[in-house]
Amino acid sequence: MAFDKFASSQSGEGDLTETLLPDTNNGERSVMISRRRRFGNFTVFLVLQVCCLGIYTAAFFSLMPKAGRVNLVYSPAAGAVKLEKVRFNATLVIESPYNGPPSDEVDAAWTALLDNMNIAVPKSDLDRVGTASIRIPGTDNMYFAGLSVFHELHCLKRLRQYTWKDHYFPDMSAEDERLNRLHTDHCLEILRQAAMCRADISLFTLQWSEKTTQPRADFSQEHECVNFDAIFQWAGRHRVDAGKPGLLVHPIHGPAYPDGTSSKIGATEDMSPTVIES
Ligand SMILES: *[C@@H]1O[C@H](CO)[C@@H](O)[C@H](O)[C@H]1NC(C)=O
Numbered sequence: 001m002a003f004d005k006f007a008s009s010q011s012g013e014g015d016l017t018e019t020l021l022p023d024t025n026n027g028e029r030s031v032m033i034s035r036r037r038r039f040g041n042f043t044v045f046l047v048l049q050v051c052c053l054g055i056y057t058a059a060f061f062s063l064m065p066k067a068g069r070v071n072l073v074y075s076p077a078a079g080a081v082k083l084e085k086v087r088f089n090a091t092l093v094i095e096s097p098y099n100g101p102p103s104d105e106v107d108a109a110w111t112a113l114l115d116n117m118n119i120a121v122p123k124s125d126l127d128r129v130g131t132a133s134i135r136i137p138g139t140d141n142m143y144f145a146g147l148s149v150f151h152e153l154h155c156l157k158r159l160r161q162y163t164w165k166d167h168y169f170p171d172m173s174a175e176d177e178r179l180n181r182l183h184t185d186h187c188l189e190i191l192r193q194a195a196m197c198r199a200d201i202s203l204f205t206l207q208w209s210e211k212t213t214q215p216r217a218d219f220s221q222e223h224e225c226v227n228f229d230a231i232f233q234w235a236g237r238h239r240v241d242a243g244k245p246g247l248l249v250h251p252i253h254g255p256a257y258p259d260g261t262s263s264k265i266g267a268t269e270d271m272s273p274t275v276i277e278s
Contacts, residue, residue, distance in 0.1 A: 098110060120136055122142060
């Protein structure tokens with residue numbers, strides 16, 4: 001019976017599979033054929049996998065700038081990001097040009113730190129993050145922008161000033177006091193979000209001291225930091241003086257800073273619609 005079946009199958013189409021088959025019955029043969037097909041499918045699957053891996057690897061490396069960060073959000077300054085280890089100064093009293101009671105030196109240090117707050121970016125940068133801004137007059141389609149780290153530093157400057165309120169904000173009206181309070185609270189929330197956004201996961205430790213019963217913390221540890229100097233210099237190369245008298249002109253109301261100064265409070269509750277420039 002087995003021979004008969006084999007003989008009848010020999011008289012079949014005689015495809016390539018047939019010649020490779022030992023003398024066997026139809027049941028086993030069909031298993032062999034489907035194995036062959038499966039092997040064919042597997043090759044296609046393997047080739048597809050290799051292709052996918054290639055595409056994935058290419059995408060991975062193209063999304064990874066030199067510093068090894070993945071850009072979920074586009075920034076034209078991504079190329080200026082250099083990571084480095086930095087040990088924080090974390091004693092109770094810290095010597096720093098930005099620290100201490102009001103003085104011309106401390107004020108000058110903060111002013112210099114915020115010098116590259118405003119930069120010029122091409123329209124294509126705004127398009128890549130899906131946002132809009134004010135066009136810079138007299139340029140070839142460049143727009144006002146800034147790196148967020150400088151807004152955070154501006155907020156720290158505000159908070160420091162608020163701790164010396166009588167010096168920095170003297171003789172204010174009740175309304176200005178109220179707006180100043182709102183600006184301060186805004187800055188606290190900005191810095192909370194920034195700290196949680198960066199989520200620095202470097203460790204701090206505890207130690208016993210000879211004098212006190214309770215442990216003291218050691219925050220003078222190494223952190224993974226972006227080299228700030230490189231970012232500051234990148235911003236400096238794209239710097240634009242937004243406060244330059246007459247540069248920023250409101251389409252309806254005219255020059256924004258006719259004499260180069262802005263409001264000391266710097267906060268607004270204005271929620272009116274955005275005016276689109278023509
Ligand atoms: C710590 O203090 C030293 C000396 O004042 C200074 O050079 C260094 O930049 C400070 N480090 C940080 C992270 O601020």
